[in-house]
């Protein structure tokens with residue numbers, strides 16, 4: 306059976322594709338980085354040829370309401386039209402628990418629009434509404450941060466591990482369409498403020514949590530059960546503390562001690578000698594950065610002229626980030642694909658979401674993307690990733706940005 310995962314390069318998509326393949330299915334990862342774009346229709350007809358099931362786990366690159374609405378409306382309309390033409394028999398979409406209970410949040414209104422389009426189409430469907438992923442807690446904390454204080458209500462949250470979401474989607478993809486909504490959550494419920502306090506403490510993040518019943522969640526007012534599912538929700542198995550230890554995100558308190566007036570992230574950046582590395586890379590040469598006493602190591606694997614495209618070259622190399630390493634802001638005037646081999650790295654391009662990638666997950670940067678976060682997620686374990694890059698011959702590999 307052929308299944309197509311739209312957003313197959315994302316957090317959930319990567320895990321889902323690998324779970325489906327482990328179960329013996331032909332799972333196709335479709336996203337702009339593999340030439341399939343639901344906004345433009347590019348590559349969709351080819352990707353959907355012969356597919357029985359489509360699982361849409363794509364996401365808008367921005368949470369801003371109008372942008373997200375445009376993304377989900379356009380991409381869902383296109384996707385459903387191409388699915389109809391290809392004879393797809395089951396459309397599955399990943400949505401969020403509690404959408405109607407937070408109408409002030411524009412992103413949630415965009416997800417409602419996505420669900421309405423699915424319900425209105427003639428394609429049999431299953432909408433899976435998940436609670437917040439453990440992997441999303443960083444974003445919740447960042448969104449609620451004012452200065453060095455994270456202001457949060459004590460409303461309940463029942464977060465779920467991305468691995469469990471992928472597992473549930475794989476199960477649902479193997480079954481018949483429910484033509485309705487399935488809720489999915491983690492096994493435990495926490496007050497939001499207490500959970501984020503624990504999460505930041507585990508990361509040795511110095512931000513203070515202020516418990517405030519009036520605090521907004523992405524602009525919306527939470528009541529006690531806004532974010533929690535109904536009693537019959539399907540539950541993932543992973544508990545929060547196990548996830549923290551499994552993902553290696555817990556930072557020993559002997560490392561990364563906060564210093565007055567300086568955030569953990571600023572200290573990470575300041576502690577590296579990575580400017581040296583970037584300055585050297587501007588020459589266009591691939592080097593082993595450790596020879597410059599810098600803390601990241603770049604190991605060339607191959608470089609070749611790009612066949613059939615005059616003036617372009619393709620490069621492949623590995624990058625080793627030592628524990629706690631963070632790159633300065635930069636840009637590559639190149640098409641860049643990153644594939645994590647070991648450890649965990651945090652990546653973000655300007656205007657995009659911050660993502661934490663584990664082994665087997667990938668990340669893409671276009672020539673115009675400004676790479677604002679590129680760091681090892683762990684202060685205790687090294688990380689390693691493979692880079693595949695296409696650029697103009699002789700052009701610098703890395704361009705520092707302010």
Ligand SMILES: NC(=O)c1ccc[n+]([C@@H]2O[C@H](COP(=O)([O-])OP(=O)(O)OC[C@H]3O[C@@H](n4cnc5c(N)ncnc54)[C@H](OP(=O)(O)O)[C@@H]3O)[C@@H](O)[C@H]2O)c1
Pocket residue numbers: 311312313314315316317318335336337338339341342343344345362363364365366380399400401402416434435436437438441658660669
């Ligand atoms: N975060 C949470 O806590 C949470 C909770 C419940 C439900 N959800 C839902 O879960 C879904 C997946 O979230 P995620 O965190 O896994 O997303 P993600 O990591 O941000 O991945 C997004 C994926 O969408 C793809 N994409 C972007 N634009 C596209 C386009 N025009 N055509 C095709 N694919 C496109 C991206 O492809 P490229 O990599 O090629 O750009 C990427 O594969 C979202 O719909 C979200 O609403 C999230």
